[in-house]
Amino acid sequence: METNRYRWARRMKRLLQATYKRVSDCEKKCLDDREYARLLKCYRKILELGTLEMPAIPDKPAGKRGRIAKSDAHNLLERLQKHEASVLLFARDPLVPFTNNRGERDLRMSKVKQKVSGCFRSEIYAHAYCRITSYLQTMAYKGVNPMIAIQMALAGELGGE
Known part of the structure; x- marks a missing residue:
């Protein structure tokens, strides 16, 4: 998926990779409440930037059926917003792996x-x-x-x- 042309996607990738490294280096293999709150704030800020950076979805033309096609980057942004808790669970629970x-x-x-x-x-x-x-x-x-x-x-x- 080509999302590298968006600044928000590059920032999100860096944030998740840095968080993974921090969690891996941590003795408890999870972030404390203060660090997690900071992570959540950065995560949400990046999603806000993504919402501003993404082009608007055009209205559905009259007479057309079905959903409007969206870019991979737009779909990724929506999934990251919808599944925020699941995406960041690896930082709270040491039993949850970073990847599947x-x-x-x-x-x-x-x-x-x-x-x-x-x-x-x-x-x-x-x-x-x-x-x-x-x-x-x-x-x-x-x-x-x-x-x-x-x-x-x-x-x-x-x-x-």
Whole structure:
């Protein structure tokens, strides 16, 4: 998405990256109330600048149906305004990652399976596939070999601590 031609988008990118670095360097892995309030103020100020910088959306021509097309930058601005709490949650909760890369990576194999076989034969098999892969991925994140994880599961030792 090409949003770099807008100053507000560049500022937002810098703010989020700097916040991520600050949170990563912080011992608690989250901002205190004072720092978070400052972040929120900067975030909202950038969104205000974005609202002023974005070109106006033209009125819908008479007789046309559907929504008016907006630019990617405009859609991004609206989403950042609407989902402010979710976007900044990584700065308040150490359990929330900065990106959703891990979640997307975890879903990738099920999409590959779906493309190769066309679909799951039933919802039961889809749930079973998800449970098994979720368990194996969790064990892999804990550093357990997949074969050992399967042996543990079959022995009734699921690896919960």
